[in-house]
Every structure is written in structure tokens, then in C-alpha cells.
Amino acid sequence: MLMYRSLSRRAAAATVAATAALVLAACGGGGSDDEAQSLSPKPPASASAEAGTHNAQDIAFAQGMIPHHRQAIEMSEMASGHASSPKVRHLAERIKKAQGPEINTMSGWLTAWGEDVPRGMPGMNGTGRDWDHSVPPGMPGMMGRKDVEKLKKFSGQDFDAMFLTMMIEHHKGAVKMATTEKAKGKYGPAKKLADDIGTSQSAEITEMNKLLGNG
Template sequence: MTSVARLPRSLVWAGAVVFVVAVGLVLLMVVRPSAASPTGSGASAGAPSESSADVGFARDMSVHHQQAVEMAFVVRDRTEDEDVRRLAYDIINTQANQRGMMLGWLESWGRPKSSERPPMEWMGHPVTASDGSLMPGMATDTQLDGLRAASGRDAEVRFLRLMTVHHRAGADMARAAAGSAATDEIRDLAAGMARAQESEISLMADMLEARGARP
């Protein structure tokens, strides 16, 4: 083997410099946490506050989206209608992706993904639903059971009606976040979400009409 003594002095110095820099970077990471790492309080430096619209919206809309995805999966397996199945796939893909983004932001902010705070408190009017739903627009357990038990046109109509109500409340929440959130991430996502859900509400109204049903 070639000994270090036989290596050109420039290579020896280069290796030494690389080693020192690497050790320095490791020590810097240990001694000085990055801005994205949680601080002693559990929240990341510069993260939106616990009571902010950003954190509240990300939490609440994640729950809202989770149920929308669940209902879309249910109707997908209970109808052969291509239009309804296509809408269900769109909701599954879009809202599951958005939910992942919001949970990721909560993680990066060092904020818990759930809270004992009342839903929609960040909007200035916390809610306690009396019909068994978690938030406005969300289906109750009884309504979900009815959807699971239905098939064909009955399942399609139930789904379209439930999702119309779900989207209306979701669009209201999204507009509120778009106007009051402090981060560009939440403002941009919420604004796009409101537009998309309003468009789907119009689409679902046409689909219900085609089935001789009202929203």
C-alpha cells in the first residue's frame, strides 16, 4: 500500500481540510439546531402559533378531507357509473394529497396533528356539532352507514348529496383560511381548494339533476 508519507503534500493537506470541515459541520449541527428543528417548546422557530389560522386550518381540513376520501372510496365500490367513479377518483387523489401536505406542514412546524381545541376555533366561532358530526358539512355515522348499505343509483345520489354539503362547508373554511392565514403555503392551498370545491359543487348539481334528484 502507498503510505501517507509518499502521497503528494497537496493531497494530504486536502484530505485534512475535508476532515476538519466535516467534523466542524457535525459539531455545528449538534450545538446549533437548524431553524426547521423543534425548539424546546415543541414548536419550530418561526412556526405559526398554536392558535393561528394556519395551524387550525391544517388540522381541521385534514379531518374534513379524510372523511371525503372515505366517502369517495365507499361510492367507488358501490356503483358502475363512470362519471361518479371518475369524480370519486378525483376526490381521493386530490384530497389525500392535500391532506398529506397539511400534515407535513404541521410536522415541520412542530405542531401536533390533533388538538383538544374545539374545531374551527381559529375562525372565531368554535363549533360543537349537535348532530353527531365533527364539523359543519361532515356526514354523521348514520349517514355514512346509509351510504355503505346503498348501491347503484341510491348510492350515487346519497354520495352526491353528502359530498355537496361537505364541499360547501369545506369551501367556506378554505375561503376563511385564504383570507387570514399568515403563510403562503396555507393561503395558496386554501384559495385553490375553495375554487376547486365550488367547481365540483356545480358538477354534482348537474349529476344529481341527471338522476332526477335534488341536492
């Protein structure tokens, strides 16, 4: 008798378990979307908030520094065929190597933020690389067409002196822009880049002044 009762209880328990499983399956069919969403891996909060951590100053910094860097690279490219001093040529190469990747970085930020990436300024021989057209007003350190065309006509020591003089002013403008970004920007990587630009270009200003014999 005891064995019969034990078997009956086990059978009843199995029936209850099976019924419960059917009920849960039926409920799951109606809420599969919610359940799938709850089981899907969610991105970290920091990742979803990353795009919103910038402000208008960060955008202005990137959109201004990109053409500013492009002009520095263009001027530096002249040095290989016009400069007489190996130190000037080496400096120009360092400027190109440093600022090219920075342009790519800032372009990536603007794209991620859904903002316009400045294109090469049109005008010079159709190359799309002329910095003299539509230079943003008030951008510190940017050179005008007459100055750039004049630089192209120089060579040897005359080129070295003019290149250094112009690049010092250009760097001073970049340092000023970087200082503004550090003070008013919000996006951490942009503020870090601004700090790097300020440090490296301030050091290059000192170096160029020494090459000019000014210190």
C-alpha cells in the same frame, strides 16, 4: 553600500512580516470559535423565519382540513363498489387523488411547526379511519355516523344520489373553511392551498349538482 542597505531593509521587512504572522496566528487561536462562526455559511433570513410565518388560524386550518379530507376520501372509496354511474366513480377517484397529497402537505406543515397532526379517528372495526368519533365541533360539512352507515347500505342509482348530495354538503364545508383561511391565515402556502381547495371544490359542487339534475 547601497546594495548592503537594500538587503538590510529587505531582511527587516521579512522579519516584521514573520512577526506579524505569528501575532495574528496567536490571536486567531484565542478567537477561533468566533472566526469559525463568521466564516460558516448562514441560512437565508427567509429560511430561519419560515417557521414563524404562520398563525393560529393556519394551524386550525390544517388540523381541521386533514380529518375533513379523510372523510371525503373514505366516502369516495365507497363509490368503486356501490356507484352505478361512471361519472360518479370518476369524480370519486379525482377526489381521492387530489385530497390525499393535500393531507400529506398539511401534515408536513404541522410537523414542522411542532403541532399535533390529527390521527385517524378510532372506532370503525379498529381501522383507525372512522370519522364519526370525536368529530371536531362546528366543523362544517362533516357527516355523522348514521349518515355514513346509511350511505354504505345503498348501491346503484340510490347510492349515486345520496353520495352526491352528501358530498355537495361536505364540499361546501371545505369551501367555508378555505374562505376563513384565506381571510385570516398568515402562512402563504396554506393560503394558496385554501384558494386551490375553494376553486376546485366549488367547481365540483357545480358538477355534482348537474349530475343530480339541479342545474
